[in-house]
Structure formats: structure tokens, C-alpha cells
Amino acid sequence: MSTYPEGNFTIVNNETGRCVRVRLGRTTDVSDWKEGTKYLQYVTDKPGLELGEPDGSPATVWWFSTIDDTAERQPFSQIVSHAVGEYQNIGDYCVWLDLNPYPTAEDRQRAADLFRHKLDDMPWSLKEKLAVLLPAGFKTWAEAEVGADASLAKQLELWHGYCASIRFPEHHVEEDPEGVDAAHAYIDAAAEQGIHPPAVESGDASTRMHGCGARREKNSTYRWAYDGTHIYAADSKTVPAERTYWTDEGGFLVGKSKGGPGQTWTLAPWKPPIAQTQHDPVKALALTGLFGPFASLFGN
Incomplete structure (x- = not known):
């Protein structure tokens, strides 16, 4: 049974002190002039996923989606970025995990x-x-x-x-x-006699940010359970859950089998650092990572 905090929360590794963060994609102005009229258009790169400083900025903030997936008739159980939805115009993005289909x-x-x-x-x-x-x-x-x-x-x-x-x-x-x-x-x-060769399985699974509206396929998942200590796949329909335990491996978030170092996490309710940002809106936005759709406003 998942035990997520209500509302927005942060995800900090108990052993390394690093937290899960989003790195916002940069927005580029690709507007064009036609017959004397400027047609505004902006293209925003996909956000990235990283481990880093638990500074309480919007880049460190997540929420848990309990919205039902009507196709599979169960909750999406996605860990969704607050900053992407708040500061970018590309919809909600959540944490995905992918197994490498080509063993090394x-x-x-x-x-x-x-x-x-x-x-x-x-x-x-x-x-x-x-x-x-x-x-x-x-x-x-x-x-x-x-x-x-x-x-x-x-x-x-x-x-x-x-x-x-x-x-x-x-x-x-x-x-x-x-x-x-x-x-x-x-x-x-x-x-x-029951002694079978094992299957060749990939080692670590990689993580990334991807749109909440996308469908998961074989070797990927976005459904997450939290037992108060570990974060792992909420089912094994597309990826064996036992190989998906979130792990801080040298500053990279990967999925591994349970039992190694860097696998215990604390999810705590987020409180906005008001004193740090209330007098400096530019700094508040910068704390989310790269500038998002407001980049052109500040000359970035």
C-alpha cells in the first residue's frame, strides 16, 4: 500500500542526502514573420531528471497522481513534477523507468x-x-x-x-x-531435474522524465509504490517490480534489485521557501532549474 504525503512533497535519499529534482527544458522563440505579421511560436525542450541539492526549490517538488487510468482500470500511480506543470506549457511530466532491452x-x-x-x-x-x-x-x-x-x-x-x-x-x-x-x-x-539456465537480464534500469499522457510499453513503467522506505514499481505488467527499486548510484537515479546501498528514501511535505524568494521573482524562477517558457522575458 502506497503511503504518499498529501499534496506536494520532496524525495530525499536517506543515505546520500541527495534529492530527486527536475531540470526544466529551455524554451526557444521560433516565431516567424509573414507578410508583415509576426506569428508567435515557442518550442520547449523536454525536462530532465537528476539528483542534487535538497534546497526546497520548486525543482525538488512532486505530487502523486491517483487519477484512474480508464484503459487499465486502476490509478496511474505516477510521481509527477510540480515545476513542469507550474512553469512550462507542455503538460504534466512524471518519472519513468526503462529496462535496457539489449543486455551488455x-x-x-x-x-x-x-x-x-x-x-x-x-x-x-x-x-x-x-x-x-x-x-x-x-x-x-x-x-x-x-x-x-x-x-x-x-x-x-x-x-x-x-x-x-x-x-x-x-x-x-x-x-x-x-x-x-x-x-x-x-x-x-x-x-x-529442474536446474535451468537463467535468462540474460539487463542490469540497472534508467530513469527519465516523460509526459503523463503517454502510454507505457514493454520494458518501461511509470507506476510507483512507496512503502515508507523504498520506491518501486506498483505492478509487474511491463517491468518486473523486483528490479525497479529507486537507487542513488553515484548521483544518478537508477532502478536496481532490492538490497543494495542508496535505496532508502524519505518523502516529506513541501513548504515553499517564502523568505528566500518573496522579494526576488527572477530568483524564484531560476531555482526550478533552466528557465522555462518565461525565458524570453528575462533575456535568456
Whole structure:
């Protein structure tokens, strides 16, 4: 159950002290003259998302949307920027998260390592049963690697590493027909016993600002839950919720699996810094980040 403050609030990381901020897009005058008449037109860049100083400025302010999504018949559950709606003419923008659909070499290596560990952790009785599938030449190779007295347990450690490299071929160094066929047979036999290779999944998920009116697609989400400590996806329809925990990673807001540093957040009601801005409207606007649609008024 989400526990968001009423009205506007700030989002501050408990461990780093940085807060979630919006960086307003710059507005450009692209007006044109035709037949002696000036036609006014302005183009505003998309806002950006960043972590930074919790100075209480409008750039740090958010609100939670409980408006119902009629298509999915549930609340949007979006974390929406106050500053974009207040100072720019582009509608409401909220925090989105995107999984990388193209795993990196590091992602594939992580999957290979995970599979090797799964094979290593099989019950000994199952290891003995599957050991008959090792190719004849493997024992000779293993003894050359670790010594003539290599135990079956040590041989299997080497064999599992080889099988992982075959299952995730971006990482295997050498191959021979006998070894490759035997590795595939071993992997299939392990799968029959419930030991399956993991899927190759992207690591960190990136965050960005995007329009509240847009539809989320596969690998992206804008629905958020807050349990008083963590912020994470409110459902797993488009992105697995367990991989979306907001994380301050070196000053960048990313989504990660739960359990690492930089994942605890405090949402507190926002109080406008009246004393700081009441006599200086230009400074008040500047605190939102880049100047928005009023840029031309001040010569920016």
C-alpha cells in the first residue's frame, strides 16, 4: 500500500542526502514573420531528471497522481513534477523507468556466473548421476589443469564453468565438437531435474522524465509504490517490480534489485521557501532549474 504525503512533497535519499529534482527544458522563440505579421511560436525542450541539492526549490517538488487510468482500470500511480506543470506549457511530466532491452557483455557474464553457481549447488547425488555425461577427454584435460589426483568434485567445478560458457557463448574461449555436444546434453539433463539456465537480464534500469499522457510499453513503467522506505514499481505488467527499486548510484537515479546501498528514501511535505524568494521573482524562477517558457522575458 502506497503511503504518499498529501499534496506536494520532496524525495530525499536517506543515505546520500541527495534529492530527486527536475531540470526544466529551455524554451526557444521560433516565431516567424509573414507578410508583415509576426506569428508567435515557442518550442520547449523536454525536462530532465537528476539528483542534487535538497534546497526546497520548486525543482525538488512532486505530487502523486491517483487519477484512474480508464484503459487499465486502476490509478496511474505516477510521481509527477510540480515545476513542469507550474512553469512550462507542455503538460504534466512524471518519472519513468526503462529496462535496457539489449543486455551488455557484463549482463551476459552475470548470467553465465549465476548458471555456473546453480550447477555447482546441485545435490551431490544429482552430480554423480549426471557425471556419466562428461566426455572421455575431459578427465584428461581436468587432470592436466589441476593435477593427476583431481577429485570428481573438482572436475565438476571445471565442467560447470565450461557448460556455462557454452550456454552463454559470448564467453567461451575454445570449443571442440565432442565437448560442445556433451555440454549441451549435460545442460538438458540438468534442466530435466529442474536446474535451468537463467535468462540474460539487463542490469540497472534508467530513469527519465516523460509526459503523463503517454502510454507505457514493454520494458518501461511509470507506476510507483512507496512503502515508507523504498520506491518501486506498483505492478509487474511491463517491468518486473523486483528490479525497479529507486537507487542513488553515484548521483544518478537508477532502478536496481532490492538490497543494495542508496535505496532508502524519505518523502516529506513541501513548504515553499517564502523568505528566500518573496522579494526576488527572477530568483524564484531560476531555482526550478533552466528557465522555462518565461525565458524570453528575462533575456535568456
